[in-house]
Amino acid sequence: MRRSQRPHGFPHAPDASPVTPGALPAELSAFVGRADELAALGRRMDEARLVTVVGPGGVGKTRCAVKIATRLKKRYCDDVRMVELSAVHDPELLDHAVVDALGLTDHTGRPPRAILLEQLAGRRLLLVLDGFEHLVDACAGLVGELLRRHPRLRVLAAGRLPLEVAGEHVFPLAPMTEDDAIRLFAERAAAVRPGFRLTDRNRTAARELCRRLDGIPLALELAAGRLRVLSVEQVLQRLDDRFRLLTGCSRSALPRHRTLRTAIGWSHELCAPEQRLLWARLSVFAGQFDLEAAEYVCGGSGLPPEEVLDALSGLLAHSVVVREESAAGSRYRMLDTMREYGAEWLAATGDTDRLRRRHRDWFLGLATWCELDWFGPRQRQVAARAESELPNLRRAMECSLEIPGEAHLAQYLAGTLWFLWVGCGRLSEGRRWLDHVLEEETPYDPSRLKALWVLGCVAVVQGDPAGAISALQECREEADRAGDATALAYAAHRLGCLALVTDDMVRARRLLGEALGRYRELGELNSVVLMARVELAMAVGFLGDIAAAAAMCEEVREVCEDHGERWALGYALYVLAFAALQEGRPDRSRELLVECLTTGHAFRDLLGPALALELLALVTVVEGDAAEAALLQGAADRIWASVGPPLFGSVYFGQPRARCERLARRELGDGPYESGLRVGGGLDLDAVLARVLAGGAEDGPRPSGHGPGPSSESRPGKANGPAPSPASGAGGPEL
Numbered sequence: 001m002r003r004s005q006r007p008h009g010f011p012h013a014p015d016a017s018p019v020t021p022g023a024l025p026a027e028l029s030a031f032v033g034r035a036d037e038l039a040a041l042g043r044r045m046d047e048a049r050l051v052t053v054v055g056p057g058g059v060g061k062t063r064c065a066v067k068i069a070t071r072l073k074k075r076y077c078d079d080v081r082m083v084e085l086s087a088v089h090d091p092e093l094l095d096h097a098v099v100d101a102l103g104l105t106d107h108t109g110r111p112p113r114a115i116l117l118e119q120l121a122g123r124r125l126l127l128v129l130d131g132f133e134h135l136v137d138a139c140a141g142l143v144g145e146l147l148r149r150h151p152r153l154r155v156l157a158a159g160r161l162p163l164e165v166a167g168e169h170v171f172p173l174a175p176m177t178e179d180d181a182i183r184l185f186a187e188r189a190a191a192v193r194p195g196f197r198l199t200d201r202n203r204t205a206a207r208e209l210c211r212r213l214d215g216i217p218l219a220l221e222l223a224a225g226r227l228r229v230l231s232v233e234q235v236l237q238r239l240d241d242r243f244r245l246l247t248g249c250s251r252s253a254l255p256r257h258r259t260l261r262t263a264i265g266w267s268h269e270l271c272a273p274e275q276r277l278l279w280a281r282l283s284v285f286a287g288q289f290d291l292e293a294a295e296y297v298c299g300g301s302g303l304p305p306e307e308v309l310d311a312l313s314g315l316l317a318h319s320v321v322v323r324e325e326s327a328a329g330s331r332y333r334m335l336d337t338m339r340e341y342g343a344e345w346l347a348a349t350g351d352t353d354r355l356r357r358r359h360r361d362w363f364l365g366l367a368t369w370c371e372l373d374w375f376g377p378r379q380r381q382v383a384a385r386a387e388s389e390l391p392n393l394r395r396a397m398e399c400s401l402e403i404p405g406e407a408h409l410a411q412y413l414a415g416t417l418w419f420l421w422v423g424c425g426r427l428s429e430g431r432r433w434l435d436h437v438l439e440e441e442t443p444y445d446p447s448r449l450k451a452l453w454v455l456g457c458v459a460v461v462q463g464d465p466a467g468a469i470s471a472l473q474e475c476r477e478e479a480d481r482a483g484d485a486t487a488l489a490y491a492a493h494r495l496g497c498l499a500l501v502t503d504d505m506v507r508a509r510r511l512l513g514e515a516l517g518r519y520r521e522l523g524e525l526n527s528v529v530l531m532a533r534v535e536l537a538m539a540v541g542f543l544g545d546i547a548a549a550a551a552m553c554e555e556v557r558e559v560c561e562d563h564g565e566r567w568a569l570g571y572a573l574y575v576l577a578f579a580a581l582q583e584g585r586p587d588r589s590r591e592l593l594v595e596c597l598t599t600g601h602a603f604r605d606l607l608g609p610a611l612a613l614e615l616l617a618l619v620t621v622v623e624g625d626a627a628e629a630a631l632l633q634g635a636a637d638r639i640w641a642s643v644g645p646p647l648f649g650s651v652y653f654g655q656p657r658a659r660c661e662r663l664a665r666r667e668l669g670d671g672p673y674e675s676g677l678r679v680g681g682g683l684d685l686d687a688v689l690a691r692v693l694a695g696g697a698e699d700g701p702r703p704s705g706h707g708p709g710p711s712s713e714s715r716p717g718k719a720n721g722p723a724p725s726p727a728s729g730a731g732g733p734e735l
Contacts, residue, residue: 024066024073024082024128031067032187033180034060041068041171045156048169049147052157055173056319056335058218062130064173065158069128079125086131091138098127098142113142120150129157133318134269140165161317172322175215175335182210184217188224189232202232209236214335268341271318277303278311279320279334280349283342284359287391288324288331293366297358327384356399363389363396364409367416374419375526377564383603386420393417397433407440408447415450419527421458423567425604427643431458438471444478449487452478456494460501461607463644468498489518493532500535501648505542512536530556530568537575542652550579570599570608577615586619593619594692601689609685610639614647616692618660626667627676629660634680635688 041064044051053061066082073080083101088094095112104119127146132139140163143155147167157163162170176184182198185206189196198206209232213219226235268276281298282289294312299305312332315321320338324331334342346352366389370382386393393413400410414433421430434455442448452475459468472495479487496511512535519529533556541549553572560569577592593616600608613636621629636657640646647653665673683691 024070024080029191030187031063032184033176034064034067037064037173038068038071042071044169044171045072045154048167049153050143050155050157050163050165050168051171052159052162052168053171053173054159054162054319056216056338057160058216059173059175059319060217061158061160061173063217065128065130065156069126069156072126075126080128081125082128082130084130085135085139088135091135094135094138094142102127113145116142116146117149120146120153122152123150124152125150125154127153127155129155129159131159132157132163133160136161136163139163160319172319174322176217176220177215178207178210181213181215181217181220182206185210185220185224188221189227192225193227196227205232205236212236212336214337216335216337219337268345271320272311272314274303274307274311275314275318275320276345278308279315279338279342280346281342281351281355282315282321282334283339283346284352284355284395285334285339285392286395288326288328288333288388289392290329290331293362293392294332296362297355300358326388328381328388331388357403359392360396360399360409363392364413367393367413371416371419374423374567375563375565379564379566380602382419383424386417387424387604390420393420394433397437401437401440407437408442408445410437410440411442411451412447413437415447415454418454418457419567421454422461423527423603423605425606425642427458427462427606431455431462434458444482446484446487449475449479449482449484450490453487453490453494456491457497460494460497461644463501463648465498465502468494472498485518486522486524489515489522489524490528492518493528496532496539497535500539501650501653503651505539505652508539509536509543512539525559527565527568530559530565531571534568534571534575537572541575541578546579546582549575553579566599567603567605570596570605570612573599574608574611574615577612577619581615581619581622586622589619590616590623597689597692601685606639606643606685609689610636610643611647611653613639613688614660615656617664618656621660621663621667626664627672630664630668630673630676631680631683632688632692633657633660633664634677635683635685636680637677638681638683639685 041051041053045068053065055061069080069082081102083098085094085097088097095116099112099115102116102119104115129139129143136159139157143157143163144165146153147155147165162168175181186196186198209223210220213223223235268279271279278294278298281303282294284297285293291309291312295305295308299308303311312321316323316332321332321334324333343352346355367386370386373379373382397410397413400406400408400413414430414437417430417433420426421434434451438448438451438455452471456468456472456475459465459471472491475487476491476495479485479491492511493515496508496515499505499508499511512532515532516529516536519525519532533552537549537552537556540552553575556572557569557576560566560572573592573596577589577596580586580589580592593612596612597609597616600606600612613632617629617632617636620632637646647657661673664676668676680688
């Protein structure tokens with residue numbers, strides 16, 4: 001037999017290494033981050049025979065699955081094999097694809113399922129299935145049968161929804177953390193633009209870019225690819241049209257990963273019609289939402305409210321929506337990229353305006369309920385709910401301002417949320433919204449009048465008397481003209497507060513008394529009314545009658561306890577703590593102030609804790625620890641920077657501060673006192689509260705260079721007489 005000849009003109013090629021069917025793909029770029037997720041996924045693989053990594057398109061499921069499979073390869077003497085199923089569209093070809101990936105051969109006419117069941121017998125194998133979403137039913141049947149028949153087989157699946165096979169452990173893969181996202185973006189950017197690095201000039205833009213892209217690796221890599229021709233800042237500016245911007249990547253990428261739109265569209269195609277409709281309608285939400293809101297806003301034509309739950313469950317399974325636990329309970333959220341895709345579909349149906357109105361109406365009702373429920377035992381739950389719904393509340397106000405003739409609804413909403421602005425530490429944002437909604441020309445109806453007095457309240461706390469008097473005088477004059485007794489009461493109250501913080505105690509007592517009389521006539525009782533009583537007590541105390549001030553706040557305390565009210569209670573405790581210090585009982589004053597601090601902190605209120613820390617600093621120096629007192633004053637300084645002028649610039653409110661500083665400087669000397677202020681200024685409210693609860697935290701940071709021990713004025717104990725009264729100096733008694 002003649003030997004075949006190699007044609008002339010072709011060099012002798014070396015033998016190529018055979019490509020193993022189903023081999024794990026080699027990494028073409030460095031794997032970045034995900035250390036915690038990989039460790040957790042490895043532990044899950046130790047515990048279960050079937051683990052499914054689920055997540056939205058482009059989140060990195062395949063890379064994580066390949067990475068962990070590579071790490072586990074040594075455990076499996078019969079190899080690790082991967083089956084890429086995105087290109088397999090016919091469920092009947094699923095078994096063939098797995099047979100091919102495993103490199104199995106059989107020349108009989110038997111079906112591929114029989115071949116798999118036979119030839120996998122006894123093999124110790126890790127089978128990696130990727131991109132199975134469109135074949136989920138067929139894939140679930142195959143995997144279930146293989147696992148039942150072959151106890152040494154393990155399966156790691158990566159897709160956008162679970163297989164729902166018995167024994168399956170689902171591993172949700174979240175977007176990257178901010179630090180990992182920035183690292184990935186920087187590394188991929190350097191690959192396409194040599195010499196690229198993060199600098200002080202572009203770091204802020206890069207961080208914002210990563211945030212707006214939800215930490216989705218695919219989106220970050222596509223954005224990095226644009227740096228061939230754009231700067232980071234330019235990419236960020238063009239991100240509003242992200243689906244057009246983020247196109248084009250490596251030709252070796254899977255078709256479903258070539259553009260962000262295609263990656264998400266892959267998920268969209270796999271959803272049932274009712275799921276697609278819900279996806280589009282959910283795009284009107286901002287941030288988190290709950291089931292009741294989804295049923296009200298999205299239920300209707302084509303999707304009855306009672307069917308929203310099933311459709312939402314489907315979107316959860318497809319990783320279009322994620323479930324999150326929060327202080328407000330179980331919530332749902334779509335990534336911004338998913339939401340934007342859904343918004344395009346909603347716009348295509350012409351239903352955007354109707355859905356936005358339904359969304360706005362729901363959150364108008366929610367805000368109304370929250371305001372009513374604020375005065376009661378559910379205050380903390382209301383605070384948590386309002387905080388979690390803030391993105392949606394903002395969107396509701398925006399919607400009302402954009403629709404002609406509905407600006408009064410934005411004014412209603414901004415005024416109704418007073419408890420969020422004032423009680424939950426959001427003064428700055430509240431001021432912005434109140435100013436904004438009142439720019440619209442609307443009649444002086446109750447909504448506009450309420451927004452005016454709430455604006456006045458915020459301006460008072462922020463130390464803006466000009467802004468406060470402008471809003472409150474306008475409210476009072478227009479309420480008088482309209483005969484609105486409720487607005488008149490609240491305007492008088494807030495004008496009394498303004499007099500209180502600007503040291504006009506006689507006027508404050510008169511106006512606050514007038515407001516309380518009006519409240520009684522109206523039958524009004526809520527947290528604001530109780531605060532009016534506390535503020536009147538402050539004015540009375542500043543005018544010299546500490547006993548009367550304490551008695552008034554004891555009454556407030558009883559009402560608060562009867563109704564489960566905590567926010568106004570914190571301010572009543574502040575006055576009672578002052579009275580206790582006046583009586584020479586610093587230990588009792590401290591107890592009350594600790595309760596005041598914890599109460600205010602529960603709502604993220606900043607004003608109450610700032611006042612409490614100022615008084616606690618005085619209690620601390622009176623008890624003999626000048627260094628700790630200086631530290632507490634520094635911590636209070638940090639809080640005031642986020643509220644307004646320290647102690648409103650008031651002589652009366654400022655007297656505890658002045659006296660504490662005088663005593664502490666005397667004990668420590670100027671240098672150590674200033675050092676204590678700096679140390680305290682570096683502590684946030686959480687750290688300060690923990691320190692106070694620990695009784696001073698001896699192991700915590702302390703100012704260096706302590707001076708001599710306590711002087712006879714600040715040292716407590718009978719040997720030196722009773723603790724000194726804080727009442728002294730111009731302006732009358734402190735409170």
